Amino acid sequence: MSALTKPDPPDASLLRPLRIHEVCMRDGFQSEPIFVLTDRKVELINALSRTGLSKIEVTSFSSPRAIPALADAEEVMRRIDRVPGIEYAALVPNVRGAQRALACQVDELNLVMSASPSHNLANLRMTMQQSLAQFADIVGTVAGQAQINASLSTAFGCPFDGEVPDSQVLGLVQRFVDLGISRVALCDTTGMANPAQVRRLFGAVIARWPQVTFTAHFHDTRAMGLANALAALDVGVIHFDASLGGLGGCPFAPGASGNVCTEDLVHMFEAMGRPTGVDLERLLTLARSLPDIVGHAVPGQVMKAGPATRRYPRSEAATAAAPASDRAQHHPG
Ligand code: COA
Ligand code: ZN
Numbered sequence: 183m184s185a186l187t188k189p190d191p192p193d194a195s196l197l198r199p200l201r202i203h204e205v206c207m208r209d210g211f212q213s214e215p216i217f218v219l220t221d222r223k224v225e226l227i228n229a230l231s232r233t234g235l236s237k238i239e240v241t242s243f244s245s246p247r248a249i250p251a252l253a254d255a256e257e258v259m260r261r262i263d264r265v266p267g268i269e270y271a272a273l274v275p276n277v278r279g280a281q282r283a284l285a286c287q288v289d290e291l292n293l294v295m296s297a298s299p300s301h302n303l304a305n306l307r308m309t310m311q312q313s314l315a316q317f318a319d320i321v322g323t324v325a326g327q328a329q330i331n332a333s334l335s336t337a338f339g340c341p342f343d344g345e346v347p348d349s350q351v352l353g354l355v356q357r358f359v360d361l362g363i364s365r366v367a368l369c370d371t372t373g374m375a376n377p378a379q380v381r382r383l384f385g386a387v388i389a390r391w392p393q394v395t396f397t398a399h400f401h402d403t404r405a406m407g408l409a410n411a412l413a414a415l416d417v418g419v420i421h422f423d424a425s426l427g428g429l430g431g432c433p434f435a436p437g438a439s440g441n442v443c444t445e446d447l448v449h450m451f452e453a454m455g456r457p458t459g460v461d462l463e464r465l466l467t468l469a470r471s472l473p474d475i476v477g478h479a480v481p482g483q484v485m486k487a488g489p490a491t492r493r494y495p496r497s498e499a500a501t502a503a504a505p506a507s508d509r510a511q512h513h514p515g
Contacts, residue, residue, distance in 0.1 A: 200451055200458045201421045202444060203237040203397065204230055206472075207258075208273050209441055210429030212242060212249050214476050220254045222475055224261045229468055230426070231262070234460040235444075237269040239292060239423075243279035249433070259286035271331070275306050280320040283328070290329040290365075293317055297351050298340030301371065305335065305434040314357055321361050331365035332358045333399065338383070339374030341435050348383055355387055355394075365395045367423060370410065372438045373403025377413035385417040397421040400442045402428060402481065407442035408450055415456070422447060426465070427472040427480035443482045445469050449489055462489060 207227060211218055223241075230238055240262065246253035255272065264270055271290035274280045283291050295313035296302035302310050317332065324330055336343075337351050351368065358366055368383060380398070387396055398414035398421070400407045411422060428443030445465040448458050462484075469485040 198420050200415075200456055201236040202448060202458050202460055203239065203271070203421065203423045204235045204426060204444055205239045205399075205423045205441060206230075206426035206429050206444070208239040208242050208252065209423075209431070210425045210427070211251050211476075212244075213431045213433040213438070214251050214429075216477055217251055217253075218475055220257050220261070223254070223258050226468065226471075226475070227258070227262045229464075231265040231268055233464045233468070234458070235268065236459070237271055237290070239271045239273065240288075242273035242275075243282040244273065244275050248275075256282065256286055259288065269329070273333075274320065276308075276316050277319045277323055280323050284324065288328055290331055291320065291324060292331045292333055292367075293320060293363075294333045294335060295354075296335040296340070296371075297346045297354055298336045298343040300342035301336045301340050301435060304342065305432060310354075317358070317363075318361055321363065329365065330363050331367060331397070332363045333367040333369050333397075334358075335369045335371045335432070336435075337368040338370040338379055339372070341372045341374075341437055348386065351383060352386065352390070355391065359391055359394065364393065365397070366391075367397035367399045367421075369399035369423075370401055371432050372435050373401040373406065375400065375410050376406055377409045380410045380413040381417050384414050384419050388418050395421060397423055399423040401430060401439060402442055403437065403439045408446065411442055411447055411450075415451075424448075427469045427482045427485065429472065429476065429480055440481050443469075443484075445482055446484050449484045453490055 227238060227240055241255040241258050242249055242252045243255050269289040271292050272283050272288045274283050274291045274293055280291055299310055302313055306313060334354055336346055339346055355366055396419055398411060398419045400410045424444035424447045425441035426444045428440040430441035431438035448460045448462050451458050466485050469482050472480050
């Protein structure tokens with residue numbers, strides 16, 4: 183480059199910080215067979231509030247009969263420390279849930295319905311038309327007292343109905359926009375999405391509704407979670423739902439499993455030079471406490487391997503290079 187040529191301006195999209203929304207307390211705990219004690223939930227949320235996450239989905243105001251693991255929603259909301267600058271969200275399946283959430287001063291009500299009729303019925307016991315009617319009623323009930331996000335489950339495929347056409351997703355996003363909703367998450371409830379599909383669908387919605395904040399919500403059921411997150415990033419998504427330790431899954435979707443893992447996602451973005459504002463070490467410490475909280479191992483990878491910056495003492499290189507027979511002598515048993 184000569185002294186007269188100006189450097190290229192930095193790509194504006196690379197300057198936008200990424201926003202990580204933690205959903206472990208809701209998507210993660212909702213399908214755990216044990217009831218995580220309220221004290222432990224509050225402790226974990228308070229610790230998560232000190233990691234730099236921009237949003238925490240705290241709980242769900244679903245019917246306690248449908249989701250017994252989150253039957254303590256009011257108490258959890260009441261007891262957590264609310265750090266300024268963090269949004270505390272909760273899932274809301276119907277008007278009754280919205281009233282409960284508003285009574286707890288939830289910052290964002292996360293409305294949910296599916297892009298496929300069979301999953302909507304299994305999860306919410308409503309037709310899609312009934313869910314849309316609930317959305318309209320909830321928007322009226324909220325009347326600007328809180329933010330509203332619409333999460334569209336099975337947007338990339340349904341475990342009952344199979345393929346979900348893009349036109350179906352676009353039509354539903356249009357209905358949300360018509361209701362005045364300006365935040366929308368496209369959710370891959372059972373890990374059926376692939377990166378090409380993610381590029382196509384997120385590319386289409388961002389181009390059509392640039393004023394809407396879109397969030398990518400992926401499950402890693404078929405090991406495509408991080409690949410899908412990268413595909414979403416490539417077409418301009420900067421908001422990502424993710425779950426500590428990779429816990430998660432809808433109890434009313436057969437074959438569902440964990441969300442994209444928060445610390446693995448943060449690790450990848452930071453390694454790529456895309457800041458998230460999240461303190462990875464703190465997140466890792468919390469992820470390592472999860473097996474004790476839920477009573478089983480969790481899928482997260484970086485919590486086991488350590489970050490890519492981890493270095494082993496060089497003396498271990500010599501040991502690793504030794505023939506297997508020698509290693510057996512170094513490490514008997
Ligand atoms: N919070 C608490 N109680 C609720 C409620 C809510 N949001 N919505 C309904 N109820 C109660 C009703 O008061 C009624 O109680 P009663 O039997 O003591 O009279 C009972 O639940 C049944 O109400 P009904 O309207 O017939 O609901 P339903 O049984 O058809 O269930 C939902 C509908 C939406 C409430 C239920 O399917 C649900 O909570 N689903 C959420 C699923 C979820 O969170 N999935 C994971 C996230 S993707
Ligand atoms: Zn989910």
